[in-house]
Amino acid sequence: MNDMRLTERGVETKQIKMKARGVEVFYGDTHAIKSVDVDIEDHTVTAFIGPSGCGKSTFLRCLNRMNDTIDICRVTGDIHLDGEDIYDPRIDPVQLRAKVGMVFQKPNPFPKSIYDNVAYGPKIHGLARTKAELDEIVEKSLRRAAIWNEVKDRLDAPGTGLSGGQQQRLCIARAVATGPEVLLMDEPCSALDPIATAQVEELIDELRQSYSVVIVTHSMQQAARVSQKTAFFHLGTLVEFGETSKIFTNPEDPRTESYITGRIG
Numbered sequence: 001m002n003d004m005r006l007t008e009r010g011v012e013t014k015q016i017k018m019k020a021r022g023v024e025v026f027y028g029d030t031h032a033i034k035s036v037d038v039d040i041e042d043h044t045v046t047a048f049i050g051p052s053g054c055g056k057s058t059f060l061r062c063l064n065r066m067n068d069t070i071d072i073c074r075v076t077g078d079i080h081l082d083g084e085d086i087y088d089p090r091i092d093p094v095q096l097r098a099k100v101g102m103v104f105q106k107p108n109p110f111p112k113s114i115y116d117n118v119a120y121g122p123k124i125h126g127l128a129r130t131k132a133e134l135d136e137i138v139e140k141s142l143r144r145a146a147i148w149n150e151v152k153d154r155l156d157a158p159g160t161g162l163s164g165g166q167q168q169r170l171c172i173a174r175a176v177a178t179g180p181e182v183l184l185m186d187e188p189c190s191a192l193d194p195i196a197t198a199q200v201e202e203l204i205d206e207l208r209q210s211y212s213v214v215i216v217t218h219s220m221q222q223a224a225r226v227s228q229k230t231a232f233f234h235l236g237t238l239v240e241f242g243e244t245s246k247i248f249t250n251p252e253d254p255r256t257e258s259y260i261t262g263r264i265g
């Protein structure tokens with residue numbers, strides 16, 4: 001499918017991959033997300049920024065129904081993936097999470113071999129008919145996550161024995177292995193040193209060629225480096241959403257300006 005469209009003024013716009021309208025999230029009586037509308041574009045890195053507790057992770061988790069796993073959490077409103085309502089009762093959340101993969105703050109490889117960490121998802125989703133096909137998916141995913149060369153000679157070694165940065169790239173390979181269309185990343189570099197952070201940031205830029213990427217980050221420098229679109233959240237509302245360059249140089253809302261200049265946060 002052609003993912004680029006030309007507007008009347010000849011400006012390229014990307015296809016909308018996920019569309020959220022009127023999303024509200026409650027944890028018991030806590031109203032964590034208030035009427036959020038946002039369009040997540042394909043082949044784009046979208047950064048969610050904002051002060052601690054503003055709801056970035058909560059909203060991110062709405063995009064692949066990870067909040068379903070929290071008993072007291074209630075989500076209302078509409079979220080569509082390629083026009084399909086992801087909260088429709090007919091949607092299987094496990095299948096959805098294969099399409100909308102997630103990478104967490106702390107690298108969390110399974111206590112299994114490097115190979116099995118990546119092969120697990122394709123196996124349970126029946127994506128490979130033979131061992132050769134599975135081998136191919138594992139290699140392709142590790143290559144996509146820019147870690148193949150470092151692990152190709154020790155695929156049977158435990159994933160937990162890798163460095164933090166390698167573990168995070170292994171987790172990215174694991175997310176990629178089920179053939180996702182969207183990758184959600186919740187502060188994926190916060191447990192990594194600066195060199196590993198730079199490697200993951202470079203990888204995020206490459207992943208954009210194949211996926212729609214959404215990243216929660218506390219680092220405004222990181223948001224500016226890796227994203228093309230930025231959403232600024234404050235007290236559960238989406239205050240401003242737009243081109244990253246505009247948000248960081250010429251924000252519309254005084255709250256955004258206060259945050260990016262370090263006055264709130």
Ligand SMILES: Nc1ncnc2c1ncn2[C@@H]1O[C@H](COP(=O)(O)OP(=O)(O)OP(=O)(O)O)[C@@H](O)[C@H]1O
Nearest residue numbers: 027030032050051052053054055056057058059070
């Ligand atoms: N599992 C939960 N149970 C109850 N309340 C929660 C839960 N998770 C988050 N909250 C509340 O929802 C609000 C938003 O939290 P959330 O973690 O989404 O914010 P955040 O912007 O990602 O914060 P941070 O940057 O500190 O990670 C906060 O008031 C938080 O206390």
